[in-house]
Amino acid sequence: MKLAQVIVDVPTMQTDVPFTYSIPQSLLDRIKPGMRVIVPFGNGGRKIQGFVIGFTDHSKYRLKPISAVMDLTPVVDDELLQLSKWLAKTTFSFRISCLQTMLPSVMKAKYAKRATLLKPINDPKVKQLFDHQASLTYRPNKLTPDQQALIYQLRQRGLIKVTYLVKNQARSEMVNAFTSRLPVARIKYLLKAISTRNVGQVTLLRFLLEHPTGTYKIAEVTKYRQHLSSSVINQAAKKGWLKKLKVRKYRNPYKQPVKKNHPFKLNSDQWHAVNQIDSSIVNDQFAVYLLEGVTGSGKTEVYLQAISKALQQGKTALMLVPEISLTPQMVTWVKGRFGDLVAILHSGLSSGEKYDEWQRIQSGNAKVVVGARSAIFAPLKNLGIIIMDEEHDTSYKQEDTPRYQTRSVAKWRGKYYHCPVVLGSATPSLESRARATKHVYHLLRLPHRINHQALPTVHIVDMRKEIMKHHGINYSSALLDAIKLRLKRHEQVVLMLNRRGYSNFVMCRNCGYVPKCPNCDISLTFHWHSHSLRCHYCGHEEPIPRTCPKCGSRKIRYLGTGTEQAELELKRFIPGIKIVRMDVDTTSRKGAHARLLHEFGSGYANVLLGTQMIAKGLDFPNVTLVGVLNADTSLMLPDFRSEERTFQLLTQVSGRAGRAKKKGEVFIQTFNPDNYAIRLAQQQNYERFYLIEMTRRHALNYPPYYYSVRLTASSKNRRLAIASMASIKQYLQTRLSPQTIILGPAPSAITRIKQRYYFQMVIKYKHEPNLQETLDYILNHYQIGVRNGLFISIDPNPVNFM
DNA sequence: AGCACGCCGACT
DNA sequence: GTCGGCGTGCTC
Numbered sequence: 018m019k020l021a022q023v024i025v026d027v028p029t030m031q032t033d034v035p036f037t038y039s040i041p042q043s044l045l046d047r048i049k050p051g052m053r054v055i056v057p058f059g060n061g062g063r064k065i066q067g068f069v070i071g072f073t074d075h076s077k078y079r080l081k082p083i084s085a086v087m088d089l090t091p092v093v094d095d096e097l098l099q100l101s102k103w104l105a106k107t108t109f110s111f112r113i114s115c116l117q118t119m120l121p122s123v124m125k126a127k128y129a130k131r132a133t134l135l136k137p138i139n140d141p142k143v144k145q146l147f148d149h150q151a152s153l154t155y156r157p158n159k160l161t162p163d164q165q166a167l168i169y170q171l172r173q174r175g176l177i178k179v180t181y182l183v184k185n186q187a188r189s190e191m192v193n194a195f196t197s198r199l200p201v202a203r204i205k206y207l208l209k210a211i212s213t214r215n216v217g218q219v220t221l222l223r224f225l226l227e228h229p230t231g232t233y234k235i236a237e238v239t240k241y242r243q244h245l246s247s248s249v250i251n252q253a254a255k256k257g258w259l260k261k262l263k264v265r266k267y268r269n270p271y272k273q274p275v276k277k278n279h280p281f282k283l284n285s286d287q288w289h290a291v292n293q294i295d296s297s298i299v300n301d302q303f304a305v306y307l308l309e310g311v312t313g314s315g316k317t318e319v320y321l322q323a324i325s326k327a328l329q330q331g332k333t334a335l336m337l338v339p340e341i342s343l344t345p346q347m348v349t350w351v352k353g354r355f356g357d358l359v360a361i362l363h364s365g366l367s368s369g370e371k372y373d374e375w376q377r378i379q380s381g382n383a384k385v386v387v388g389a390r391s392a393i394f395a396p397l398k399n400l401g402i403i404i405m406d407e408e409h410d411t412s413y414k415q416e417d418t419p420r421y422q423t424r425s426v427a428k429w430r431g432k433y434y435h436c437p438v439v440l441g442s443a444t445p446s447l448e449s450r451a452r453a454t455k456h457v458y459h460l461l462r463l464p465h466r467i468n469h470q471a472l473p474t475v476h477i478v479d480m481r482k483e484i485m486k487h488h489g490i491n492y493s494s495a496l497l498d499a500i501k502l503r504l505k506r507h508e509q510v511v512l513m514l515n516r517r518g519y520s521n522f523v524m525c526r527n528c529g530y531v532p533k534c535p536n537c538d539i540s541l542t543f544h545w546h547s548h549s550l551r552c553h554y555c556g557h558e559e560p561i562p563r564t565c566p567k568c569g570s571r572k573i574r575y576l577g578t579g580t581e582q583a584e585l586e587l588k589r590f591i592p593g594i595k596i597v598r599m600d601v602d603t604t605s606r607k608g609a610h611a612r613l614l615h616e617f618g619s620g621y622a623n624v625l626l627g628t629q630m631i632a633k634g635l636d637f638p639n640v641t642l643v644g645v646l647n648a649d650t651s652l653m654l655p656d657f658r659s660e661e662r663t664f665q666l667l668t669q670v671s672g673r674a675g676r677a678k679k680k681g682e683v684f685i686q687t688f689n690p691d692n693y694a695i696r697l698a699q700q701q702n703y704e705r706f707y708l709i710e711m712t713r714r715h716a717l718n719y720p721p722y723y724y725s726v727r728l729t730a731s732s733k734n735r736r737l738a739i740a741s742m743a744s745i746k747q748y749l750q751t752r753l754s755p756q757t758i759i760l761g762p763a764p765s766a767i768t769r770i771k772q773r774y775y776f777q778m779v780i781k782y783k784h785e786p787n788l789q790e791t792l793d794y795i796l797n798h799y800q801i802g803v804r805n806g807l808f809i810s811i812d813p814n815p816v817n818f819m
Numbered sequence: 820a821g822c823a824c825g826c827c828g829a830c831t
Numbered sequence: 832g833t834c835g836g837c838g839t840g841c842t843c
Contacts, residue, residue, distance in 0.1 A: 023843080027820055036843040059842045061822040078843045128820095157821090166835090 018074055021048060021083060023067035025058055026126060028111045030800065036067070037076040038083045048083070051091030051098055053124070055084045055183045064181040066126035068116050070098055087185055092120060092379070096433055097396065103429060109792060109811040110419035118419060119394040121372045123186040129156055132168055132177045142167060154182065187372055192266040193235045195250055195259045197225040204229075217249035225259065232264055265376075278353040280325065281318050286310075290461040294323045297437035298330060298401050305428060307408075307453040308441040310463030311701060312672025313470055316441045317347075319463070320404050321354050323439065324385055328358070332401025332436070333384045337423060339410040340364055340389040346614075346636055348387065355385050362388030362395065365610065390415060393426045400434040403427045408440035408449060409665055414816045422814060424449075443672065443703065444665040447714065448721040450707050473643070473674040473681030475699040479690045480647075491583045496644050496684045497590055504594065504623055508641040508679065512587075512626045513670050514580050514600075515650045523550060523561060523573060530567040532559075543579075583646060584626055599627030632670040641681050643674040648687040648695055656817045657719045660694040664706050667698035718758060720814075723781040726792070727815040729765060730799075732807045735774040741807050742776045745799055749780065752791045757782040773808075779815075 022035035038056055040048055048054070050071050058065045064084055093101070093116060101115040108115075117125050133152040138144075146164055147153045157165065171177045199207070204226045211218055220242060239245050254261045283291060290308060297304045310316045324334040338347060340363060352359050360374045360383035377383040379396045386395040390413055393403075405413070405427055413423040424440065431438040440449055440458070453460040466472065476495065483493040491514075503510050523532055523543055532541045532550055534557050541550035541559070551558045565573045580600040588594060597617045603609060610630075617625045618637055625631060625640075651663045667685060674681025687695055697706040715722050728745070732738040742762035749759055758781040765775035782788065792811055800809045 020843095025842085027842080029820070031840090032820085032842070034843095038843060056843085059820095059822055061842095063821065063842090065820090076843070080843060169835095 019045065020073050020076055020080065021054070021069050022071045022073055023054060023056055023083070024070055024112050024116060025056065025067040026065045026113055026117075027058070028113050030111075030797065033105075033111045033113070035070055037073060037078060037080055039080040041082050044083060044086050047089075048086055049091050050095070051093040053087040053092060053126075053185075055087060055126075057081045057084060062179070062181060064183050065128070066183050068093065068113070087183075092124060094396065094398065096398075096430075097394065100394075100426070100429060100433075104419055104421060104426070106789070107425070108419040108421050108813065109796060115419050118391065118415075121187070121368065121375045123188075123368050123372045125186070127184040127186055129154055129182045129184060131155075131180045131182055132171070133180070134177055136176070138171075138176060143171070186368075188369075192264060193247075193261060194232050194264045195235060195254065195261050196232045197229055197258070198260050199225060199258055201226065201229055216244045217246060218253070220244040221249050221253055221258075232262065234264065234266070235261075275349050275352040277356070278350065280322055280354075281315075283318065283322070284315070284465070284467060286463045286465060287315050287319050287467075290319050290463065291322045291326075293459065293461060294319075294402070294437050294439055295326045298323070298326050298332070301435040302437070303432045303435050304437050305431070305452075305458040306437060306439045306461050307445055307449050307458045308439055308461045308463065309445055309450070309453075309703070310441065310443060311466060311472070311703075312443045312669065313466040314443075314463035315467040316406070316463065317350060320406065320439070320441065321350070323402055323404070323437075324351075324355070327401030327436075328355070328384060330401055332399050333397040334386070334402045334404070335392070335395055335397055335400060335427075335430075336385070336387045336404040336406065337392060337413070337427070338387065338389065338406045339412045351385065351387050358383060359385045359387060360395070362386060362392040364389065365608070390423050393423050393430070400430060400436050402436055402439065403431055404439045404441065406441045408442045409444055409446040411662075411816050414814075416816075418810070420812045420815075444668050444706075445703075447661060447707065447710060451711065451721040471680055472701055473671055473683050475671055475683040475685060475701075477690050477695060477699055478684055478686045480686050480688050481690075483686070491586050491646050492590060493684070493686055496686065499642055499682065499684060500587075500594075500624070500644070501591065503642050504591070506641075509617070509620070509622075509637060509639045510624045510642045510644065511631060511637075511640050511670075511673050512583070512624060512644045512646060513631055514583055514626070514628055514646045515648060515666065530565050530573070532562065532566075580626060580628060587624070587626070594624060595622040596624045596626050597622040599625065599631055629666060632666055632673070637673075638678075640673060641679045643670055643681065643683045645670060645683070645685045645687075648685045649689055657714075657717065658817060660692075660713075661710060663692075664694040664698050664710075667695065668701055668703070671698065671701065718781060723758070723783055725814060726780045726782075726788070727777055727812040728780065728792075728795070729775055729777045729810050729812070730762075730807055731773045731775045731810075733773055734806075737807060738774050738776050741799055742778060745795055746778060748795065749778075749791065752787065753780070753782065753785055757785060 019040055021038045021040050023038055025032055025036055036056070036058075038054075048069060050069050052069050054067050054069055055064050056067050057063065066087070097119055101112060101119060104110070104115040105112040131152055131154045132147075134143075134147065146167060160168070168177070168179075172179055204222050208219065208222050208226070211222070213219060224238065224242060224245065235247055235250055239247055239250070250259070250261070253259050290306075294306055296302075297306075308316060308319060320336060324336065327334045336351065348361055352361075360378050362371060362374055366374065374383070375396070378386055381398070384397070386392055386397060388395065405424060408424065415421050415423075427438050442449075445453075449458060452458045478493045478495050480493060500510050523541070534541055541557075543550060543561070549558050549560055562573060564571050580598055584596050584598050587596060597613050599610075599613050603613060616622060620639065645667060648663065648667060651659055651666060656662075671683045674683050685695060685699065689695060693709055694706065697703075697709070714720065730738050730742050730745070732741075739762070746759055746762060753759075759778055760781065761778035762776045763778075765777045780788075785791075796809055796811070800807055
């Protein structure tokens with residue numbers, strides 16, 4: 018007896034195990050592991066989606082049969098099934114959540130219910146709800162309580178039947194196409210027999226003669242062939258000349274053709290790096306390479322040539338980049354080199370486009386994938402290389418469940434396929450660089466810029482002195498002079514406003530009062546457009562108070578530096594200056610990012626002003642000046658990695674200046690001109706920074722000397738949360754070694770969100786072989802009654818401790 | 820998650 | 832008496 022093991026779409030602790038179902042005879046030969054199925058679940062007749070993960074031949078339960086199979090071929094292959102298991106275990110998340118994050122969002126089922134009247138009912142309320150129809154399809158939570166009650170009553174009285182629907186959103190756009198049915202000899206005969214006045218038919222027959230086999234999209238053929246129209250094709254179909262059918266249309270997110278580019282000649286450092294990586298590809302060897310290259314050292318070319326090697330070997334390649342640097346420029350590079358073999362996955366695509374790109378990968382038509390974080394799950398088979406560009410970037414860590422670190426998943430897949438993983442960065446994370454020192458990773462260095470380009474000159478401007486000079490808060494006179502000089506020379510300027518961990522808020526300059534969210538207890542953010550205060554966590558909005566609610570003073574006003582304010586201020590200092598502003602507000606719309614960059618790249622604007630998002634991957638030859646308006650904000654964060662972040666950001670943004678022939682200049686404005694992170698970023702001295710920072714981390718018992726796990730508990734009941742945390746800490750202390758450090762429990766940085774209280778503990782350890790079991794035990798035993806009790810989440814290796 | 824079941828108070 | 836509120840337990 019063949020029975021299916023199914024992971025059901027119910028993300029809870031109790032249902033996080035395979036459920037066994039019987040397989041109806043009709044599905045027996047179609048059903049395979051990795052397919053999605055629809056199964057009955059529970060005693061209310063509910064139907065839900067599930068994933069078949071395997072088969073078994075016996076079960077102690079009374080089994081229900083699988084209702085339907087949703088896929089023709091498996092959507093998750095054996096490798097990804099195994100990966101989902103590992104991922105669920107190591108990130109303390111549900112198997113179903115892992116499976117779902119590995120797939121395009123459209124493959125997640127949407128649920129609806131349908132109520133069908135068993136006989137006509139003459140109640141006006143019922144008629145209104147059913148819109149005079151016999152059945153109503155609805156989402157329960159979209160109905161008003163009254164409507165829900167009405168349906169409940171009708172059901173109780175046996176007047177309606179309720180069925181459950183599982184909707185598959187994954188749909189491909191289909192277009193009309195045709196294929197020839199005529200043998201060549203017959204076409205030749207017809208061409209002679211038909212009058213040449215039938216222009217359409219003759220043209221069609223000639224087309225069929227040229228293309229005796231194959232399927233052609235009607236829209237495309239009629240567009241490029243004169244005299245050939247859809248009516249001609251329809252007529253021909255009736256005559257039996259050709260067969261009409263539907264084919265999938267791939268929604269291609271990059272319509273404009275890209276210019277082909279060719280491999281560059283490598284310098285000796287690049288050559289050495291490519292050689293090393295290639296040997297791992299050729300020898301089917303898992304190895305992690307850390308490619309440490311200064312900005313402008315030609316890392317991209319190393320990646321491209323390594324990918325090329327993998328393709329030559331008949332393998333596939335996966336290249337990950339931070340979301341923000343997945344710019345049209347980067348896409349042009351890869352598409353230009355590998356053409357239609359490339360699939361792109363990033364958040365700018367519509368869900369339909371993402372699904373189509375996923376299909377191209379799944380079917381084997383795309384062999385090179387470039388994408389942001391979640392692309393690490395791209396269904397490539399026979400991987401030959403995995404590349405992570407800017408490996409230190411924090412966007413590689415998923416911040417909600419499953420809280421995976423892309424680097425770990427990359428290594429897992431690299432081991433599975435016996436292929437190299439290349440981590441590239443100008444400023445590697447200390448974790449990775451330390452592993453290279455210990456020879457766990459192979460260090461490959463590119464210490465020179467290509468074509469012996471000089472590094473830009475970096476000036477540090479002491480803002481403590483500047484603040485006295487004038488009323489502006491964003492621009493030192495040195496930076497303003499430098500900007501004016503570029504305008505005169507018709508060169509361009511990039512200005513960055515460091516907004517990491519920073520928000521614009523309103524403060525009373527008399528008493529220091531800051532308006533906070535009544536639900537979440539965090540500072541409200543000032544919004545220029547709506548002229549109101551908003552909570553970033555829950556969306557609460559309120560007007561700006563005219564007088565301080567605490568002291569009554571009228572000196573309550575907007576404080577801090579936003580990009581809008583920086584833009585206005587610069588326009589005041591330099592009238593007529595053309596600025597392209599890039600921040601969350603201006604880039605939220607689809608395609609806006611590319612449009613703004615194009616606007617700047619075309620030379621229309623003098624200045625590109627933006628937040629961190631401009632620091633990465635941009636390459637404009639006419640930019641000779643980069644200004645960092647406030648280097649400090651990221652230094653102020655209560656986070657042990659703030660120096661590392663600041664160093665990385667400043668180094669990266671400095672690399673934006675002078676990438677072509679013209680020499681670049683950088684101004685870093687700061688209130689902490691002597692800070693080592695700022696000083697060493699000025700010198701672009703990563704190795705020195707690494708040594709100093711490692712000493713500090715060692716002294717303070719921080720990563721990479723220690724591993725860390727953050728445990729967060731939340732509850733509506735504040736005292737319950739505190740008490741549980743205390744008892745969890747006690748339990749941990751009995752189970753873990755005495756050298757392990759437990760910080761907290763302490764209120765989280767966001768103490769309260771949506772009426773729930775958050776508390777956290779951080780476990781710092783060097784060696785804890787039983788940590789996995791210990792934490793599993795805590796999840797199973799302390800998380801009692803998620804609804805009103807305590808909810809626990811665990812984040813292994815959190816990116817920050819806040 | 821979402822459903823049924825069961826226990827309790829308050830309504831025609 | 833029963834309607835409907837919420838707390839609890841279970842789903843192959």
